[in-house]
Amino acid sequence: MESTIEENTLINKLIYSHKVNILVVDDCPNNLRVLSSILTQNGYIVRKALDGEIAISACQKILPDLILLDIMMPNMDGYQLCQYFKQNEKTRHIPIIFISALDDVLDKVKAFNSGGADYISKPFEVKEVLARVTNQLTIRQLYNALTEQNIQLQKLNEELRIANAELEQFAYIASHDLKSPLQSIIGYTQLISCKYEKDFAPDHKRYLEHIVNAAWRMKRLIDDLLDYSKLGKETQELELTDCQNVLEEALDNLREEINSSGATITHSPLPKLMGDRTQLISLFQNLISNGIKFRRPQVIPEIKILAQLKNSSEWLFGVQDNGIGIEPQYFERIFEIFQRLHSYREYPGNGIGMTICKKIVERHGGSIWVESQVNKGTTFYFTIPSQ
Incomplete structure (x- = not known):
């Protein structure tokens, strides 16, 4: 059903909270x-210009919401005037509807190429003019709303970035400052235990052990927080790194865990790629340590590290274990900070390790995910660009 003039007027009133300003440029x-009569009757504010110079002057005084532009005019034709407006920062976003007696396809193509948003042929129909005007104004309104939303989103993102940076800085400072008194607690408690052990009742010794264990647990948490907060600070530039050497250093750091658990570690040939050596060591160390820690009772941990080049653009790594596995509903949760699936007594940890892994991989331009079967094992996959 065709819309009436009254319906178009109502639409405009609903869309716009201010009077829409339209500039009509025609030498006739x-x-x-x-x-002017048609548009004024439908609630628009109309300004008129007989040539390009007058139109430019009018836009310098008040920017219109829309321009209706004739093509055949003296001195400066419609194509030239449209190009002028589109090259000017203040007027480039104003929609321009050409309205002309030229009805050849090439004329219309030239109008659109010069920056026109729409084209109306003369003689025109009133309903067509109003419909096309309403359409362009609606598009302009939606564009303005989207632009405003983008500005607000950028502002919120910047505020969030600053807040995250401040939080990471706080975590770093707080954790760093806690290490010294915590180390004193551990040291003096152990000193008391050694010096006065003979004078202790059984309960006293047990209490001191609880203090030491709690202090060591807190120290591990602080160390993990420091590692996490460092990832938010300026890091080294990526450089060519041999992942074979990275893995060997990670295994050296885990030597005690590997020996005590009897774990076997195997790996395929590992590549050289652009990376942060220190962070990659931490990545492999965390993933291998998880495979050892979350082992099944009476089952010796078996961990395989895999690497495969994909599409010549990135390396796909996998760290596979034969441990207790993870239920599918927890696949995403394990990458969130402080999220634990088991009690500390069952499997000690602070719920930060996998968050660190995710941050390291993303800092290298890759992604990380998990595949797992309960009581069969887990494989953590991650990608890193090959160049």
Whole structure:
């Protein structure tokens, strides 16, 4: 069903909270009068210009919401005037509807190439003019709303970035400052235990052991927080790194865990790639340590490290274990900070290790995910660009 003039007017009132300002540019006074009358009757504010210079001057005083532009005009034709407006920062976003007696396809193509948003052929129908005007104004309104939302989103993102940076800085400072008194607690408690052990009742010794264990647990948490907060600070530039050497250093750091658990570690040939050596060591160390820690009772941990080049653009790594596995509903949760699936007594840890892994991989431009079967094992996959 065709919309009436009254319906178009109602639409505009609903869309716009202010009077819409339209500039009509035509060297024919009669055309100006007719278009001005139609648009004014439908609630628009109309300004008129007989040539390009007057139109430019009018836009310098008040920016219109829309321009209706004739093509055949003296001195500066419609194509030239449209190009001028589109090259000007203040007027480039104003929609321009060409309204002309030229009805050839090439004329219309030239109008659109010069920056026109729409084209109306003369003689025109009133309903068509109003419909196309309403359409362009609606698009402009939606564009303005989207632009404003993007500005607000950028502002919120910047505020969030600053807040995260401040939080990471706080975590770093707080954790760093806690290490010294905590080390004193551990040291003096152990000193008391050694010096006065013979004088202790059984309960006293047990209490001291609880203090030491709690202090060591807190120290591990602080160390993990420091590692996490360092990832938010400026890091070294990526450089060519041999993942074979990275793995060997990670295994050296885990030598005690590997020996005490009897774990076997195997790996395929590992590549050289652009990376942060220190962070990659931490990545492999965390993933291998998880495979050892979350082992099944009476089952010796078996961990395989795999690497495969994909599409010549990135390396796919896998760290596979034969441990207790993870239920599918927890696949995403394990990458969130402080999220634990088991009690500390069952499997000690602070719920930060996998968050660190995710941050390291993303810092290298890759992604990380998990596949797992309960009581069969887990494989953590991650990608890193090959160059």
